[in-house]
Amino acid sequence: MTTTGRVTFVGAGPGAADLITLRGARRIAEADVVIWAPSAVDAECVREHARADAELVDFSRVTPEEITDLYRRAAASRQVVVRLHTGDAATGGGVQEQHDLCVRLGLEVEVVPGVSVVAAAAARIGRELTQTEASSTVLLSPESSERVSEFAALQTTMAATVSGARTGQFVEKLLEGGYSEATPVVVAYKVSQADEVVVHTTVGELESVVKKHKLYRPTLFLVGAAVKAPTRRVSGSATTSVDEPLRAARPSRWSRRAASRIATRVDEPVAARVDEPIPARADEPIPAAVPAPATAPVAEPNPAWTAVEEIQQSVRRPAEEQAPKPKLTVVAAEMPKPPTVNASTSSRKKPVRKPKRSAN
Known part of the structure; x- marks a missing residue:
């Protein structure tokens, strides 16, 4: 929590959850209040990054006066607010006007750029x-x-x-x-x-x-x-059309799950869900994945997405709950003692030979 309250305008990219910047993801994970428009930003983007107890406000269902009241409350209560914008926050969306308003209210203000549409x-x-x-x-x-x-x-x-x-x-x-x-x-x-x-x-x-x-x-x-579209080599039996849309990838399991869970909150009035936390995220069993064919290549983990998850975990866990890493103590193994050898320091005497008896 900041000393004066903070409002961050985050360029959420064109909509996909994995096209937001690492800094934007971190700001969402830190936020007490997230203002966004579900029609413009994919529900998965909010679901993946926002805290479980964060207040979600549908921008399309509130008036400018209500948004101003949220800023005033943030200044009085020292809250952290994130307002998501489609694409890059610097290329539209009324960011400049909102930025100046927050400055006049005495809030800390930050603009995080994003991938433009x-x-x-x-x-x-x-x-x-x-x-x-x-x-x-x-x-x-x-x-x-x-x-x-x-x-x-x-x-x-x-x-x-x-x-x-x-x-x-x-x-x-x-x-x-x-x-x-x-x-x-x-x-x-x-x-x-x-x-x-x-x-x-x-x-x-x-x-x-x-x-x-x-x-x-x-x-x-x-x-x-x-x-202009590049020229494609097609067979003689193939037919093409200038207005044929490029097919989009099917929504992922997380995207479908996020859309169904957040759609319930979006359809409710803002006043009825101002203080209502979003449902917990780990309470549903994850369906078993369909095994890939034996010849399919194994997907490598995405280092950028792994970094986002690490940032989320470090922000969501309070510092006092983070137990210090145990110190590695090296204990020398006790070596077995060598057997005791009784040795004499005096010179060894030569044996005395006895004379041989005659056969007589």
């Missing part, structure tokens, strides 16, 4: 966004969507977060700015999460693709020649 989307498709003649990328937030045509005139790679319901207006501004209908576009929604959608398409087909996948919420669009 743009970086995660580029990694997902294996493209370098600056691999063009212009070698630059324009980042557009939802607030600057009105200037799409102005930035489109630069004819460079564009990364724009736009509401899926306004895709038609977005396409019109792209065409006004000079992009052709054949310009490659990547649609990225909930990248790295179990229900992610990543689609390669074009400006001309963008609106129909968004409607097909029913993407009405804010979605990331990567526009430009740099995001």
Whole structure:
């Protein structure tokens, strides 16, 4: 517990629990209160890192005044608060305004950077966004969507977060700015999460693709020649489509378990669960794993994830409960005593030979 209370704004990455930084994971493990939006950050991220007695607050269900009251309470009670933001906290989410508010309230304030959604989307498709003649990328937030045509005139790679319901207006501004209908576009929604959608398409087909996948919420669009899909060698009988989404990995056992356990808390009113601890995590039997085939390679332990688990354990255990390591005492084994030998120091006498008797 700090002397004045602390608020840390953590960039939680694109959503997957293992794409958060080690520092971000440590801050969550230290927090008394975690403010997050389940629709933006995977439930597994909170489940894996938050303490069992931490207070979870759904950001989408509270008002700005209630968030301010949480900050005031943290200052008065010297609590540690973590507010999770999708991607990198430095590229949106109103962090600056909240940062300045916490400073005025006398709180310690920290911002922990994270993996941005743009970086995660580029990694997902294996493209370098600056691999063009212009070698630059324009980042557009939802607030600057009105200037799409102005930035489109630069004819460079564009990364724009736009509401899926306004895709038609977005396409019109792209065409006004000079992009052709054949310009490659990547649609990225909930990248790295179990229900992610990543689609390669074009400006001309963008609106129909968004409607097909029913993407009405804010979605990331990567526009430009740099995001063109690589050419794949397929058989003559294979069929391909420009709007075929890349399949996401199936949710892991921990992800399904976390979603079912935290969804119950999320659906409850905030006032009814302010002081309610989340369920214990070690009270459920872990189902037996399906044995891998004999020819399957054995997965090596992830050193980064092992480091996160070690950090969690060191933070969650109070210092006084950490028993000191026993000192190694080396005891010399008692050697058996050699047998006693009685020796004489005087010279040894020569034996006297007796004369032989004659045969007579």
